Amino acid sequence: MRIKSYEDMNLQELDVMKEISSIGTSHAATSLSKLLQKEVRITIPEVSVLGYEEAVERIGEIEELVAATLVQMSRDVNGLILFIFKMDMANVVLEKLIGNRYASFEEMDELSYSALEEVGNIIICSYVNAFAQLVGVDIDLSVPSSTVNMLGGILTVPIAEYGYETDKLMYINAEFVMDGVRLSDGLLMLPDIESLNSILEKLGVLS
C-alpha cells in the first residue's frame, strides 16, 4: 500500500527509517568528530511523526532563537533537510572551532555564523551521503541556506512547503554526546511523500 502521508507509516516502516537514520547519524557524528577533533558519541535515534505543535515542543520553545541550516534534496529523492542548532550545541562547536562562546545568537558575529552554517552543511551532507548509499539512490543537494530565527517560524518552512500534502513532520532525533554532555542533534529529514514511497519501495518494506 502506498503511503499518502507520514502518519501512514506502520511500525515496520518506521523501524526501517530508524535504522537508516541511525547509520546516517553515525556518519554525521564521525564528520563532526573529525572536524572538532573530539569524541562524539550518539544515542540511537528516535523517529517520530509529529504535528507542528508537537515538533516545536519536542525541540524547544516556540519563540526560542535557533540557528538552522536548510538544504534542498533533488533527483531520486526530493525534499528538505533541516539542521537546527540550539545555543548549547552551537557553543560547543564554536568554542572548539573559533574559541568563542556566546550568550545568545544575537551576539554572534559573521565568522561564527558562517562556521555554524558550514558545520550544519557538513552534518547534513554526511548524513545524506550515507543515507543515499544505503538506499541506493542518487541525491543532489542544493547550496545550504541558513538563518537565525524563532524555532516556531523555522518549522513552518517545511510545514508550508508540504502543506498541501500533509500536516506532519518526520523528526529524527538522536543525541550527540560530547564531553559527557548530551546535545540534541535537531535533524529533520523531510522527503516528500512521493520520495518516501520510493525509498520504502527500494528497501522492500512497502507492504
Place this chain on the structure above:
Amino acid sequence: MKFARGEGEIITYALGSCIGITLYDPFLKLGGLLHVMLPMRTDPNDQKVYKYADTGLREMIRKLSAFGMVKSRTIVKIAGGAKMFEIRGNSDFGNIGQRNAAMVKKVLMEERLRISAEDTGGSSARTMSINVATGDVIIRSAGKPEKHL
C-alpha cells in the same frame, strides 16, 4: 482563528511565512486574530478552512459579522510572510510568504476591507498579538524592539 470581545489579548507565535491578520471593530471592542499558512484551499472537502488565506479570511469575516462587526469601521492589520531561507539557484523556494501576503490582500480587497497597517516580508519570524480592549497590535521579532502596528 480566535476572537474576543471587551477585554483580553489574543496572540499567535512565530509567524514565519504564515500571515497573521487582525480584524478589530473599535465600537464593539470586538477583535479577532487569524493565522493562515497557505494561500488557497485546493481540496473543497478540506475541513481546515483557517489554514488557507482565501477560505480562512472569509470564514473569519462571516463569524465576526455574526457577532456584529461592521466592515466600514473595522481596522485590519496584517503581519508575517517572511522568507527565512534563500536557496541560491532556486528563487521560487520559500516565496510562499509573498504568495500568502498577495492572497490575503486580494481577499481583503474583494471583501472591501482596507488594511490600515502591515508588517510583512523580510526574513524574520514574528509574534503578533492584539489587545481587544484597546485594539493595540504588537509585533515582536528577534533582535528588534517591539513594534506597535
